[in-house]
Every structure is written in C-alpha cells, then in structure tokens.
Amino acid sequence: MNAPVAPTDAPRTPWTTQVREALRGEGAAWMFVFKVLLSIYLAGMIAMRMGFSSPSTAMITVIVVMNRQSGMVLAKAFYRALGTIVGSIAAVCITALFPQQPVLFLLALSIWVGLCAGGALMFRNFRSYGFVLSGYTVAIIALPAVNEPTQVFILATARLTEVLLGLLVSAVVFDVVFPARLRNSLRTAANSLMTSFLDFVRDGTRGALPREKMEQAHLRFVRESMALEDLRSSVVFEDPEARVRSRRMRLLNQRFMAASTRFQSLHHLINRLLRSDPNDAVAGALMQLYRPLGEALAARRVGDHQDITTRLDDVLAVQPTRASALRASLPAPRLDDFDTGASLLLRFTEELRDMTHTAAAMQQPGIGGQLARASEQVRFRYATDRVSVAITIGRSFLVSLLLGLAWMQSGWASGAGAMANVIAFTAILAAGPNPNITAAQITKGFSIGLLMAFVCVTLVMPRIDSYGMLVLGTAPFLMLAVYLSTRPALFGMSLGMCLGTLVPLSLGLAPSFDVASFLNNGVAFLMGAVLAMVAFQVIPSVIGTQYQRRRLLTELRHQVTLAARAPLDGLAPRFESVSRDLFLQVVTHTQPGSAESRTLLAWALAVHETGRTLIELRHDSIDAAVPRAIEAHIDAAVSAIARLYDHLSPADHQAALSHLDAALADTVVEGVVPPSLQPVRQHLHLLRSALRDADSVLAGAAGGHPDTTTEAPHAAV
Structure with missing residues (x-):
C-alpha cells in the first residue's frame, strides 16, 4: 500500500510583497516628511548664508506651518506672516511706551496676549492663527528686551526676517515639489x-x-x-482660478x-x-x-x-x-x-x-458660465460664544501677568524663554476642543524631543564640521518626529517633539556645545510647556463642556429671534450660516446617537424651519403690502414665536397660535384669499402647523399641548 502523500504547504508570499503591502499608502506620508525636512534644512542654510542671528527660527517656522496640503501651507503662512508683522509692531510699541516700568510693561503685554487669544477664538481656520501669532510674537520679542529696551527694534526685525524666510521657503517647496493641491x-x-x-x-x-x-x-x-x-x-x-471663482x-x-x-x-x-x-x-x-x-x-x-x-x-x-x-x-x-x-x-x-x-x-472655466440670479448677496458668518471668549481672554491675561511677575522676582536668566513658551502654548491651545489633552501630548512630546536634542548635542554635534554633516546628523531625529504628524492622533506629540528638538539646539552660525547652557535653556522651555498644561487645569476651557453646550443651544434657539427682528437685508444667508455653525459646535461635543444628540438635532431642525419661514413671511408681507390689521397680527405672532424660542413659555405658545389664527382669518376676504396674500397665508399656515405639532421638541420643552382638533380658518373654493 502506498504511503499517503503529505499535503504541500501553501505558497508563501515573498517578503518583498509583504513589505509592499505593509507600506501601501505610506508613500504620501513619506513624501510629506521629505518636503518638511527639505524646507527645514533649506531655510536653515539660507539663513546661515545670509548671516541671520537665529537660523533656527526660520527652521522652526517650517514646523509650525507644515501641512500635507499645499493650500493649507500657503494659507497658514499668509496668516502667520500677518500675525508676525502685527506682533512685531506691537512689541516695539509696548516696549517704547514702558521702557523702564516693568509692571506696566507686563500689564500691557498681558492685555495684548489676552485680547489676541480671544480673537483667535472668535475666528476660524487660519485667520485665528494670525491672532495667535500676533499674541506670542510680542512675548518672544519684548521679553528678552525687558532689561535692554533699546534692542527691541533689532530683535523685532531679526524675528520678522527669519520668520518670513521660513514661510517663503515652506511656501515654495510645498507649492513646487510634488504639490498636494487643495483644489482637488x-x-x-x-x-x-x-x-x-x-x-x-x-x-x-x-x-x-x-x-x-x-x-x-x-x-x-x-x-x-x-x-x-x-x-x-x-x-x-494656492489657485488663482479658485480666487476668481x-x-x-x-x-x-x-x-x-x-x-x-x-x-x-x-x-x-x-x-x-x-x-x-x-x-x-x-x-x-x-x-x-x-x-x-x-x-x-x-x-x-x-x-x-x-x-x-x-x-x-x-x-x-x-x-x-x-x-x-x-x-x-x-x-x-x-x-x-x-x-x-x-x-x-x-x-x-x-x-x-x-x-x-x-x-x-x-464646471465652466473661469467665470464664463452664466449664473442665475448672479446679484444675490453672498454672506457666510460664524457663531461665537462670548463667554468662552471672555474666559480665554482672562486665562491668557492672568497666566501672562502672574508668571511674568514671578519671573521678575526670581531673576531666572532663562525665565524669558519659559514665559514666552507658556504664552505661545496657551494661545495656540486656547481655541482647541480638548486643550488639556493636547497640552499633555505636547508636553510629553517636548520631553522626548528634549532627550533627543541632548543626545544630538552631546554625541552628534561635536563631530559635525559642515552643513551637509549637520543635515545627516540631525535628520534622523526630526524624521521620526515629522512622520508622527501624519497620524492625526499623534499630531500634538509630534509638534512637541519637533519643537523640543529644534528649540534647545539653537542652530546658528556659531553652535554652542555647552551642556550646562543647553540644559538650562531646555529645562526653561520644558517648564513653559508644563506650566501651560497646568494653566488649563487651573482655569479649564469651557469648550466642549456641558455648560457651553447649554449656552450654545440657547444661542441656537435665539436665532429665531434674529430671524424675527433683525434687518432683512442679507438676513437669510446670515441666519443659515450662523445657525448651522452653532448646531455643529454643539453636536461636535455630544456622543453620537445619545439622547442629548437626538435632542440637539431636533432643535436644529425646528430652528431652521421656523427661522427660515419667519424671514420669508416678513419679506412677503412687505412685498404684498398687507393690510394694517393683518400686519398687526403678523407682528404679534412673530414676536410671540421669538419669545417662545427664547423662554419656552406655554403662554407664548398659546399667544403665537392665537395671533396666527387671527392673521389667517384676516387673509380671507369675502370667502377667498387674494392672490397677493397667498404666500403670506402659506407661511402663516406652516408656522401654525409647526407650533401645533405635538411630537415636536418645541411642544415638549414649552409644555404646550395644542388642541389639534381646531381647524384653521379656510377660504371657499
């Protein structure tokens, strides 16, 4: 009898194929790392050739504007340049106003930093970044000049030129070297x-x-x-055609x-x-x-x-x-x-x-395609929570003032760097949804970066004798840190690692190998990151809290009051954009599928439907030149609906229904509705239907139980 044949092993996948599968999708990430490193070292080389006092500032600038999309880099670079220019001017002015009055100097500096942090919260996208930069640029320039105010102009011009160089290099590299176009x-x-x-x-x-x-x-x-x-x-x-369109x-x-x-x-x-x-x-x-x-x-x-x-x-x-x-x-x-x-x-x-x-x-090139109602007003506005802005201003002001006074009393030589770091991180994180978590990530990354910088300054830097060797010696450290930024969950740690590596090294024309000086400066910057994290623990952000969600929901309902009372010019697009932004801010911080999330969704739908109908009712009432009697009932109903959404009062609920019924009855003239009043009647009926919806979130919140058996006054056929 023949022995059974052993089954053959399944064909093994070559290790090269396994590697390719593992690295699939990593090409774009490593291309991003390459462009960031190219920008960093190119900016540093140009700064050194031009004899700038701090080439590392140009290199750090690349880190803070890095983004995988070229359009994002250009936008961030634009607002960083604008913020740096404004901050440099402010630094010179504050120092000139209080050259030998340190307390007043710190007070003015803290007020400026607080206002800029609040401005960062009021705006979105990279426009807020311009406010952040204008805030901590003042600290970076003015604090080192507190004992030598005559040097502030030199420090301001040096900072401005180094930052602009880093921005220019970043913009050119990301826009020319395998650009990832945002327009796509x-x-x-x-x-x-x-x-x-x-x-x-x-x-x-x-x-x-x-x-x-x-x-x-x-x-x-x-x-x-x-x-x-x-x-x-x-x-x-990034795109001239996009600007036109x-x-x-x-x-x-x-x-x-x-x-x-x-x-x-x-x-x-x-x-x-x-x-x-x-x-x-x-x-x-x-x-x-x-x-x-x-x-x-x-x-x-x-x-x-x-x-x-x-x-x-x-x-x-x-x-x-x-x-x-x-x-x-x-x-x-x-x-x-x-x-x-x-x-x-x-x-x-x-x-x-x-x-x-x-x-x-x-889809047509340029603006050649014909556009219906091309003269229509285009407005897009964001919503701002004033309480969050006030808390942000207060936190940044107090942190800057108290730490500044403590630094002056201590006489710590590197205290200016620590304070500048605190102000920078406090301003950057102020507008974030989870500043506590992000601050902890940045601090952890900064600690790791500081250790890498220590290894570099003690083992690598003494053996470097050319710029090419500098690139080869420091690139492995930065490569890892930049690569981590391609993972959204690790971006905070990546930013901390990059800054923790570059800032303490202070690369320049005459690099220092003094370990004691390195440790003193490194610990100062690390203390700045730690103190910024502590500041958010002591004065926590209200962004994402239950308190803010309640405030934003109240503001969302208040948009109905806006629709009822604000001037009609451009009101519809303003209402749409602001109410949607408020809704998105609230729902972002709620658990998907939860009862709270469902309630917020229901309120958003009710606000959008009622607010839009009120705006169109007001427009059509003017166009139809409604009789004074109908106008009085319409105005009373609109006011009652606005009060209802503000106060959720059953009395306002019943008052709004009563005035709507009266206005509907007045639109019937001798048994028919005149054509000019038909749009008005339709809006009134839609509002009445929404208020009488027993299943709506409004009826439940206001405690209203409308009598659904009552018929609206109707016209004869």
Missing part, C-alpha cells in the same frame, strides 16, 4: 455633497422620511457644508443650505399630516406632486449638472398644472395644507435648480 479636495468635497444631497432628495420622493433619518441627514449635510466653506477659504491661496463657490454652498432647509420643511409638513392619518389625502397628493422630481433625479447623468438643471426646468414647467389638478380633488378644509406643501415644493425645486445651475457654471 475641494472639488471632490463639492461633488460629493451635491451627489449625496440629490440622491437623498431622490429617495425622499418615494415616500415620507422618518424624523430620525431626516435628523441624521441634516447633521451630515451641515458638516459637509461647513467643511466646504473651510476648504474654500484656504484654496484661494471663490464667490461662486460660496454661492453654491449658500444655495445648498437654502435648498436643504426647504426640503426639511416640506417633509416635516408631510410627516405631520401622516402622523394624524397614515392615509391622509393631502400627504398622498403632495407625494404624487413631487414624484416627477424624483424621476428626474433618478434619470440624471451623475456629475453632469447642466443635464440635471435642464431636467429640473422641465419639472418646474409642469408643476403648477399638476398641482392644480391634484388640488381640485381635495375638500376645501384641506386646501391650506395642500397649498402650503405645493408652495414649499415649488420653492424647493426652484432652489434646487438654482443650486445645480450654479454647479454647472462652476
């Missing part, structure tokens, strides 16, 4: 937003959208629209926000009708009315926005006729519901068409 990310984000929203609308035309699905979609679209604005604000620095990109985002809010209002109305009766005739008629819209979106050529615009024009052409036919089959008491829904659908289709038309124009 912007184009991808815009196309993704358009496609996902059109798909969502297409799916929504097939039936009612559950409230939870609408909430999650709203959250996704808010995040994407805000991210799109952040990308747009940075891409203008910047207004159109903001207009596209603005029209997207308007369309998404209208779509929410439409489906909220349909959902309210279906909750009262799953077979509601009006809800069925409205779903029939916008079914052709879904068919047009389903048949579209994805990515071809001109094709979508043409299809939407065709839908708009037949929509009024279809609405009239469906309206004729409904009983008179239900016509208000249908007319309101049909009006919402018509406006939504028009806004969707305008959005796709803008996207089609964006």
Whole structure:
C-alpha cells in the first residue's frame, strides 16, 4: 500500500510583497516628511548664508506651518506672516511706551496676549492663527528686551526676517515639489455633497422620511457644508482660478443650505399630516406632486449638472398644472395644507435648480458660465460664544501677568524663554476642543524631543564640521518626529517633539556645545510647556463642556429671534450660516446617537424651519403690502414665536397660535384669499402647523399641548 502523500504547504508570499503591502499608502506620508525636512534644512542654510542671528527660527517656522496640503501651507503662512508683522509692531510699541516700568510693561503685554487669544477664538481656520501669532510674537520679542529696551527694534526685525524666510521657503517647496493641491479636495468635497444631497432628495420622493433619518441627514449635510466653506477659504491661496471663482463657490454652498432647509420643511409638513392619518389625502397628493422630481433625479447623468438643471426646468414647467389638478380633488378644509406643501415644493425645486445651475457654471472655466440670479448677496458668518471668549481672554491675561511677575522676582536668566513658551502654548491651545489633552501630548512630546536634542548635542554635534554633516546628523531625529504628524492622533506629540528638538539646539552660525547652557535653556522651555498644561487645569476651557453646550443651544434657539427682528437685508444667508455653525459646535461635543444628540438635532431642525419661514413671511408681507390689521397680527405672532424660542413659555405658545389664527382669518376676504396674500397665508399656515405639532421638541420643552382638533380658518373654493 502506498504511503499517503503529505499535503504541500501553501505558497508563501515573498517578503518583498509583504513589505509592499505593509507600506501601501505610506508613500504620501513619506513624501510629506521629505518636503518638511527639505524646507527645514533649506531655510536653515539660507539663513546661515545670509548671516541671520537665529537660523533656527526660520527652521522652526517650517514646523509650525507644515501641512500635507499645499493650500493649507500657503494659507497658514499668509496668516502667520500677518500675525508676525502685527506682533512685531506691537512689541516695539509696548516696549517704547514702558521702557523702564516693568509692571506696566507686563500689564500691557498681558492685555495684548489676552485680547489676541480671544480673537483667535472668535475666528476660524487660519485667520485665528494670525491672532495667535500676533499674541506670542510680542512675548518672544519684548521679553528678552525687558532689561535692554533699546534692542527691541533689532530683535523685532531679526524675528520678522527669519520668520518670513521660513514661510517663503515652506511656501515654495510645498507649492513646487510634488504639490498636494487643495483644489482637488475641494472639488471632490463639492461633488460629493451635491451627489449625496440629490440622491437623498431622490429617495425622499418615494415616500415620507422618518424624523430620525431626516435628523441624521441634516447633521451630515451641515458638516459637509461647513467643511466646504473651510476648504474654500484656504484654496484661494494656492489657485488663482479658485480666487476668481471663490464667490461662486460660496454661492453654491449658500444655495445648498437654502435648498436643504426647504426640503426639511416640506417633509416635516408631510410627516405631520401622516402622523394624524397614515392615509391622509393631502400627504398622498403632495407625494404624487413631487414624484416627477424624483424621476428626474433618478434619470440624471451623475456629475453632469447642466443635464440635471435642464431636467429640473422641465419639472418646474409642469408643476403648477399638476398641482392644480391634484388640488381640485381635495375638500376645501384641506386646501391650506395642500397649498402650503405645493408652495414649499415649488420653492424647493426652484432652489434646487438654482443650486445645480450654479454647479454647472462652476464646471465652466473661469467665470464664463452664466449664473442665475448672479446679484444675490453672498454672506457666510460664524457663531461665537462670548463667554468662552471672555474666559480665554482672562486665562491668557492672568497666566501672562502672574508668571511674568514671578519671573521678575526670581531673576531666572532663562525665565524669558519659559514665559514666552507658556504664552505661545496657551494661545495656540486656547481655541482647541480638548486643550488639556493636547497640552499633555505636547508636553510629553517636548520631553522626548528634549532627550533627543541632548543626545544630538552631546554625541552628534561635536563631530559635525559642515552643513551637509549637520543635515545627516540631525535628520534622523526630526524624521521620526515629522512622520508622527501624519497620524492625526499623534499630531500634538509630534509638534512637541519637533519643537523640543529644534528649540534647545539653537542652530546658528556659531553652535554652542555647552551642556550646562543647553540644559538650562531646555529645562526653561520644558517648564513653559508644563506650566501651560497646568494653566488649563487651573482655569479649564469651557469648550466642549456641558455648560457651553447649554449656552450654545440657547444661542441656537435665539436665532429665531434674529430671524424675527433683525434687518432683512442679507438676513437669510446670515441666519443659515450662523445657525448651522452653532448646531455643529454643539453636536461636535455630544456622543453620537445619545439622547442629548437626538435632542440637539431636533432643535436644529425646528430652528431652521421656523427661522427660515419667519424671514420669508416678513419679506412677503412687505412685498404684498398687507393690510394694517393683518400686519398687526403678523407682528404679534412673530414676536410671540421669538419669545417662545427664547423662554419656552406655554403662554407664548398659546399667544403665537392665537395671533396666527387671527392673521389667517384676516387673509380671507369675502370667502377667498387674494392672490397677493397667498404666500403670506402659506407661511402663516406652516408656522401654525409647526407650533401645533405635538411630537415636536418645541411642544415638549414649552409644555404646550395644542388642541389639534381646531381647524384653521379656510377660504371657499
């Protein structure tokens, strides 16, 4: 009998293939590391050739502006240059005002640092970075000159030229050497937003959208629209065409926000009708009315926005006729519901068409594509929590003043460096969502970087006799630190390691190998990082706390008051952008899927629907020149709704309903609604429907239990 044949081993994967698989996707990371190191050493070499007093400043500048996207580097470099210029001027002015009055000098310095930290919190993107730089640049320049005020101008010019050199080198390297263009990310984000929203609308035309699905979609679209604005604000620095088309990109985002809010209002109305009766005739008629819209979106050529615009024009052409036919089959008491829904659908289709038309124009080179309603105002504003700004100003002011006084009393020779480090880290971390965690990461990274710098200064630097050897000797240390920055979770540690390595080395024309001096300066900078971390423990940030979330939610509800009372000029885009930013700030710090997150989503939807309707009601009331009696009821209802969202009072809830009922009754003249008053009546009816929704978050919070059996006054057929 033959012996059984042993099974052969499975073919082994060659080790080279395993390595390639392991390193797949690492090419972009290592290209980033190469560009950062090239910028660092190129900036250092140029600074040394030009005889700058501190070439390491130019090298450190590269570290603080590094980013994988070239547009981000250019944007950050621009605002860093602006902040450095302003900070240098401020340093000279403060020193000149108080040359021999150290307490007043520290007081003025602390006030400036606090105001700049607050300014950093009020602005977004890299504009806030300009405030950060203008704050701690004053400390870096003015503190070393506190005992020699005549040297402040020399220090300011030296700092400015070294920083600008580092920025120039970084901008050139990242824009020329295998650039990672931000415009590609912007184009991808815009196309993704358009496609996902059109798909969502297409799916929504097939039936009612559950409230939870609408909430999650709203959250996704808010995040994407805000991210799109952040990308747009940075891409203008790298692409001349993007600068020319910047207004159109903001207009596209603005029209997207308007369309998404209208779509929410439409489906909220349909959902309210279906909750009262799953077979509601009006809800069925409205779903029939916008079914052709879904068919047009389903048949579209994805990515071809001109094709979508043409299809939407065709839908708009037949929509009024279809609405009239469906309206004729409904009983008179239900016509208000249908007319309101049909009006919402018509406006939504028009806004969707305008959005796709803008996207089609964006696909044309330059600004050659024709743009519908090109004169429309474009406004995008962010929301600011004044309490957070005040706490940030107070923390930075107190930290700067108290540490400055302690330094002056101690007479510590390296205390200026420690204090400058505290001010820098306090300002940088002030606007972050988790400054305590980030400060701990930076401190840990700074400690590791200091150890690497010690190894370098004791074992490597004494053997270096040329700039090429300097590169070979220090590159391994920096390479590891820069590589860690490609991992978002380790960016804080990476920044600390880079600074902890470069700052204590103080590379220059005449490098020092004095270990005692190195340790003194290194410990001073490390103490600065530790003290900054302690400052956030003693005076914690309110960003992301329960207290701030409550304040932001109150401010979000207050946007309804803004919609009710603010001047109408440019109010709609201002309301959309501010309310979305507030909502995103609140929901960012809540656990996804939690009860708190669901409540916030519900409030955001209610605020957007009510606020947008109030703005349009005010506009249409002016256009229709409504009679004084109706105007009085409208004004009273609008004021009551604003008070309701501010105070959540049942009395205001009932008052708003009463005035809405009275205004609706006044719009009926001899049994019919005049054509000029129909848009006004539709807005009034939508507001009434929203206030009478027993399942809404507003009804629960205000304790309102509206009588859903009461019918609104209706006109005869």
